[in-house]
Amino acid sequence: PNVIYLKDYEVPAFLVEQTELRFELEEDQALVRSQVRYARNPESSNRQHPLLLDGHESLELQRLSIDGEVLSEKDYRRVGEQLSIPNLPDHFTLECITRIEPQNNTALEGLYKSDGMFCTQCEAEGFRRITFYQDRPDVMALFETIVVADKQRYPVLLSNGNMVDAGDEDDGRHWVKWQDPFPKPAYLFALVAGDLECIDDRFTTASGRHVSLKIFAETKDLDKLDYAMTSLKQSMKWDEEVYGREYDLDIFMIVAVDFFNMGAMENKGLNIFNTSCVLAHPETTVDAGFQRVEAVVAHEYFHNWSGNRVTCRDWFQLSLKEGFTVFRDSQFSADMNSPTVKRIEDVALLRTAQFAEDAGPMAHPVRPASFIEISNFYTLTIYEKGCEVVRMLHTLLGAETFRKGSDLYFDRHDGQAVTTDDFVQAMADVSGRDLSRFKLWYSQSGTPQVSVTGEYDAEHQRYTLHMRQSCPATADMATKQPFLIPVAVGLLDAQGDDIPLTGGQTTEVLECVAAEQSFVFDNITVEPTPSLLRDFSAPVKLRFPYSREQLVFLMQHDSDGFNRWDAAQQLAVGIMSELVVDYQQGRTLVLDSALIEAYRQILNDASLDKAMVAKVLTLPSEAYLSELAEVIDVDAIHQVHRFVKDAIATALAPLFLQVYQANTSAEEYSPDATSVARRSLKNLALSYLMTTEQPEYLALALQQFKQADNMTDSQAALTLIAHSGFEAEAAEVLASFYQRWQSESLVVNQWLAVQASDPKPDALARVEALQQHEAYDASNPNKIRSLVSVFCAQNMQNFHNSDGSGYRFLADQIIVLNKQNPQIASRLLTPLTRWKKYSAEQGALMKAELQRINNSGDLSRDVFEVLSKSLA
């Protein structure tokens, strides 16, 4: 497979004025007729350039004609994924008829059929599985689409834009014509045909446009769409208020699909969603599920501007739309819920998973310089780190200037396909700042490290922060220049109050731009405790030599909520890392009482928000401890985690019980922030209590399991009981849960995930047995993720079993999936790719499985790229 480089970018030889599509959908095939009006691109240097069309090998080309003249095979060349037509005039219409087999499309890219319905997924390069086309985002065209299908089986026929005509044919078939008035790249094309129902609502935009809102699903799921509709209307309003962005069509549709590789897709006017990101109901959806629906609905809606109206020039610019849109949806979720909690959750994800990506073989910059398969780059770096980069611009410029910059960006580039440089340029233009150093965040990979020390000069009442930044080599890039790192800083006095800094503000954003730099604060009358990187102002690893007392002090006093949580994390990480060494050297484990006392304080502090208490009292995850470790000792980390949790639980059991009882309420379920916070604290308390394996707490959990009127409480209890040593009860609750929910596919997925993440030693055997269960479907990505991915990525203890059985299992799955669904196969590989972070013996076992996959023959581009980088 070829490597594609950003530096090789060339404008397309032809532009498209209009794309007309006609789909004849049948049970054993689909015929696609495209009529495309081309014009030579005046910006293309070569006037003789042939037309290069992308077309997947699975396309059966039935007819090709130029301005009505049928081409014969000598008039074009088809090699691999490319069709090349030479000797063309400056303007012409190309007609093309292809035959495809959606019913056999297991990759779920392009047009495919699942659960009796047709749907599409074209981002990034799925359109080339539908017809021959310049399948690249800088070719934007007006689309008109006619869909023809059997009326009884497929009463609903949808595509992008507005429905302009419809009719019946005499053979029981019907057709609908859709017109999209906005030019778009092929990756935003969508089509849906099925027996669906919808809920309806409307929204009136700020300028008075009436928009019809429809969310489609199978009849059985119609009662689970209200939350998505509410979230959609909130998103539309929020984007008007915060970004001045209005919706631009008369109709906005969402369709729920159970077979989907991604979470959701922002096709113009016709978003297609994985059921897991749109269906929500108190009885079947946990709190985190409601929040996911709210966030993803917002994310896809926000793409209408950041992605669709202004799109990407090429796929190296993917973060142009994704980073910005994730930033927008994170601001939205923060506004709808608790900003500090949202920030903590985002940073926890970034620090565990994105930092690990930077440290692994697939490390790449936010704007990659090359790729083999773009599907492999829908990554935490593009999305989450990309969001952090936009957030830093927001921090450096301030909200008001940032808004001016986004207005300028949208105005300047409406209807265009642009680059991350264009985005930064708009921000530079409105702020008058030179952002060239800032742009290194887009072009350099890796997680910068910032070491900070403080120096107090009592005589001159001066406090100095010395900063040293560096960025370790990554798999793709050896050396890096210093970044522009915004470090938000506060200084606490002995009482824990903020000391006023420049201009009386309590937080100052320092800009660290050199490898070594010092920042001086004057008029500091006592030696302060610094609060650094407030609200996680940059995606870096910052180190300051805090004592444990200082961390406890920050936990109790920092006015920055994020840093209070982070101080608790740092305290626990420090203590647990020492215990890991003790465990490895066979010493008896003893928990520093500082942690217990700090936790006790937090539990007793009635002034704190419950969601914050729950976050602060959540120990650093095993995955985060693994990311921080030089060499990952899975067993030591797991045992230490258990030990610490158990020691805290034992010491504070009466308090946890009180908290549990105080937060058990009979109110009707609601997914609002206050209720979510209450449940999260209650269920955290229950999880500590269950760690002690005392029968009295098992009784509590069983009671909660039986009485819960919502999935959050029910699933929390289920997980705790299923993962406990009370094996009879575990079997009982798992059986009764399945009995009750077997007809709810998404709930069954949770049931699979609970078993796949069970730390008890027989988990792999269970997972293998579940693959044969009636509830499992090896062609459904959600099922694969719930069972196989959860086992391999979250059940560290069992996946990394020293006999290599977990690795063998995963390799076997990938060898099958490589042919069936390459995108999912390549995703699943991730845990094995990190082999260099484990002991020599374990690493060798992992590497051997990578090699076995490599030798299994006929690798997809997706799997090939990840494998070759992992074995390099």
Ligand code: DPP
């Ligand atoms: N559907 C994916 C997303 O919205 C890719 N665009 O992030």
Ligand code: ZN
């Ligand atoms: Zn997106």
